[in-house]
Amino acid sequence: MNIYLDNDTDISKIDIKTKIIFVLVVLVVLINHIRFDNTELKNVDMEPFSEPVQQEIKNGKTFEHEVSGGVAEITPIADYKIYGRVYDIHYRPSKMWAAAVYPYDVSIGFGDFKFKEVYKSVKVRMAGTVSYYSYSGSAWQNHLSKYFKHEGGINHAFTNNHLCPANKNVRKGIKKLRKKDIVYLEGYLIKYKFRGNDGRMEEGISSTVRNDKESFLGNNGSGSCEQIYVTRVVSRHGDFR
Secondary structure, eight states, X not given: OOOOOOTTOOHHHHHHHHHHHHHHHHHHHHHHHHOOOOOOOSSOSSOTTOOOEEEEOTTOOOEEEEETTEEEEEEEEEEEEEEEEEEEEEEOOXXXXXXXXXXXXXXXXXXXXXXXXXHHHOEEEEETTEEEEEOOHHHHHHTGGGTOSSTHHHHHTEEEEEEEESSHHHHHHHHTOOTTOEEEXXXXXXXXXXXXXXXXXXXXXXXXXXXXXXXXXXXXXXXXXEEEEEEEEEETTEEEO
């Protein structure tokens, strides 16, 4: 395609306009990167950053859920809600274990993780299905010790969640999440059996306790993660269900 400029076109002005647009785009990206989300989520029946709400389901009814590459038999074991701040979100490669059932891993902090000082003091990285957090001695002494009586309190308020979206709209809500976002997730802790179209078989069950070192009740990853069939996602990006 050929582009022609008439004699009255000032190329220098085009360059200036292009530069202004570029600078504005960069500023928007930077603002979104450094912004600390303090959105008050609406129509959510839960206090912000409070303990996750969990209610055991006895004799949960198993149902089939179509996923990429096969079918998962899902059995709810507890109603579950969590309201906290996103630390990281990870999309599993399709060949990774349980990727068909749990395509997303999201680490979330609640409680005092609502404070910027706490968020900035704790560093998080995700490897495979596992989320690792760390902090320096100076971060504990100068910042974290103001909020936590002991270091075990950080572990209690930090969660790694494997997410199975109930439908396309919920999946859309999960995909929109970014680091630092405040998020509300609602659904079920589950156990599952996956039958792949290629003959592959997988199964897993969610943790149901906050301290898995004392009472291990889950598997997948290191075993201490919440495995959630997500029916609703609320964030600054909208209400998806």
